[in-house]
Amino acid sequence: xxxxxxxxxxxxxxxxxxxxxxxxxxxxxxxxxxxxxxxxxxxxxxxxxxxxxxxxxxxxxxxxxxxxxxxxxxxxxxxxxxxxxxxxxxxxxxxxxxxxxxxxxxxxxxxxxxxxxxxxxxxxxxxxxxxxxxxxxxxxxxxxxxxxxxxxxxxxxxxxxxxxxxxxxxxxxxxxxxxxxxxxxxxxxxxxxxxxxxxxxxxxxxxxxxxxxxxxxxx
Amino acid sequence: xxxxxxxxxxxxxxxxxxxxxxxxxxxxxxxxxxxxxxxxxxxxxxxxxxxxxxxxxxxxxxxxxxxxxxxxxxxxxxxxxxxxxxxxxxxxxxxxxxxxxxxxxxxxxxxxxxxxxxxxxxxxxxxxxxxxxxxxxxxxxxxxxxxxxxxxxxxxxxxxxxxxxxxx
Numbered sequence: 001x002x003x004x005x006x007x008x009x010x011x012x013x014x015x016x017x018x019x020x021x022x023x024x025x026x027x028x029x030x031x032x033x034x035x036x037x038x039x040x041x042x043x044x045x046x047x048x049x050x051x052x053x054x055x056x057x058x059x060x061x062x063x064x065x066x067x068x069x070x071x072x073x074x075x076x077x078x079x080x081x082x083x084x085x086x087x088x089x090x091x092x093x094x095x096x097x098x099x100x101x102x103x104x105x106x107x108x109x110x111x112x113x114x115x116x117x118x119x120x121x122x123x124x125x126x127x128x129x130x131x132x133x134x135x136x137x138x139x140x141x142x143x144x145x146x147x148x149x150x151x152x153x154x155x156x157x158x159x160x161x162x163x164x165x166x167x168x169x170x171x172x173x174x175x176x177x178x179x180x181x182x183x184x185x186x187x188x189x190x191x192x193x194x195x196x197x198x199x200x201x202x203x204x205x206x207x208x209x210x211x212x213x214x215x216x217x218x219x
Numbered sequence: 220x221x222x223x224x225x226x227x228x229x230x231x232x233x234x235x236x237x238x239x240x241x242x243x244x245x246x247x248x249x250x251x252x253x254x255x256x257x258x259x260x261x262x263x264x265x266x267x268x269x270x271x272x273x274x275x276x277x278x279x280x281x282x283x284x285x286x287x288x289x290x291x292x293x294x295x296x297x298x299x300x301x302x303x304x305x306x307x308x309x310x311x312x313x314x315x316x317x318x319x320x321x322x323x324x325x326x327x328x329x330x331x332x333x334x335x336x337x338x339x340x341x342x343x344x345x346x347x348x349x350x351x352x353x354x355x356x357x358x359x360x361x362x363x364x365x366x367x368x369x370x371x372x373x374x375x376x377x378x379x380x381x382x383x384x385x386x387x
Contacts, residue, residue, distance in 0.1 A: 003358065009305070009312050010331035015231055016283060017276035019316055021328050023269045025262050030338045032264070036224045043238060044220060051242045055249060 056095065059085035060128055069134055073142035076177055079107040081128055096123050108170070109146055109177065113139045114201040122208035131217050132209065136202050143198070145177060222271050229332060230275035240278055244271040315361055323357035330354050 013019045021027075039047075063084035069077050082092055082103075089103040096102070098120070105111045106124070113121060125135055209217050222244055226237035247270050255266050316324055322343070329339050340350035 005308070006312075006327075006358065006361070007331040009309055010316075010328055011231060012309065013312060013316070014328055014332065015276065015279045017280065018313060019324065019328060020276070021272075021332060022325070023261075023265055023272055024342070025265050026342045027329075027334075028262070028265045028268050030334060031225060031229065031268075032221055036228060039220050039223055039234075043223075043234070047220070047223070047238050047241060050238075051245055054242060054246055058246065058250065 053095070056085070056087060056091060057127075057129075059087065064129060069138055071141055072138065073109055073145045073177060074113045074135070074138040075107040075109045075142065076174070077130075077138050078103075078124060078128060082107075092127070095127055096120070109142060112146060113142050114197050118201070118204040118208045121205055122212060125205065125209060125217065126212055126214050129217070131219065132202060132206055135205065136198060139198055139201065222267065225268060225271055226275055230272060230279075232275055232278060236278060240271065240274045243274050247274070312361075319357060319360060323353070323360065326350065326354045327357050327361075 010019070014021050038044075060081060063081045066084060067077060067080045072080070078092075082089070089100045089107070092103045093100040102120075106113075106116065121135075125132070130138070206218055209215075220241070223237050223241045226232045226240050227234055230237075232240060244267065248267050251270075255263060261269070316327075319327070326339060326343075329342075330336075335347075336350040336354070337347045339354075340347040343350065345353075
């Protein structure tokens, strides 16, 4: 009997699962005691980087299901999902190839979503796997809440000794967003009057998302 | 990167595919680790290697070319061994392997996967030399089976067709 041929075919049967080799503690220990050529640093780095991305995507996907997006501004939605996914702003910035401050400004609503280049918003939307119809809702909420916050800002500034909004603590910003969101929920906020802007923003966003091949987000 | 090495060296995956399967394995581990209970049956590392093995098996099955249709005119033994197309040899092996005892089968598979006689001996609680002898005996049993089948080509064709039908 030709042992080489037999072994080659036994390996094939084992690889295809026709005859499964049991993985036991002893077999794994023997395997781990062997000396193999380690993979190149390039392979290792690439694997670690891809794995990190996949784990982040899985965490975002899971977290996204738990955040209610009905009355929340776009930035706060991103922040809530990010925090539930236990990711840092740096993680998100790394994925977007942006500076950490960009993520902070988006989350705090320092930049209105419609003033952010559609390509950047598209990167965020794809990363957070948000459907375009939901983006429209989040952006409308952003605009209404931002408009309402204008009214609070004088009071907030006085309460903080006149310090600028970008130097107020995250908690104060969040509290103002929450108050505005509550008012919106109760129907006490005026429509932003920028529905045309939202419409054209969404059209541009759809083009960007289509160009990235994520037609699943357009439905 | 022991998992990557396991996939390349033990499960015979091409290196780029091993990278992908290793990532899949870790994702599965990450999402399912809460379901792992250390009930004394296997260590966590063993559980991870099992996941990697199963993913590699899936990969091999998905990337396997369509099996050749097995008919009565398969190449039959000509040179005292089961010769001819490899698919015929594999089909024959699929028939014969389950006829061996589980220990013989394991010894053959372990050797095919390049484990040493010393390692096999340790697992079975026997000496290295005894493991070597048992491996040769297991091969002999297959060799005898081959000769028996060779003496009756019709049986070979029938058995192979039967296995072919089972695999459809």
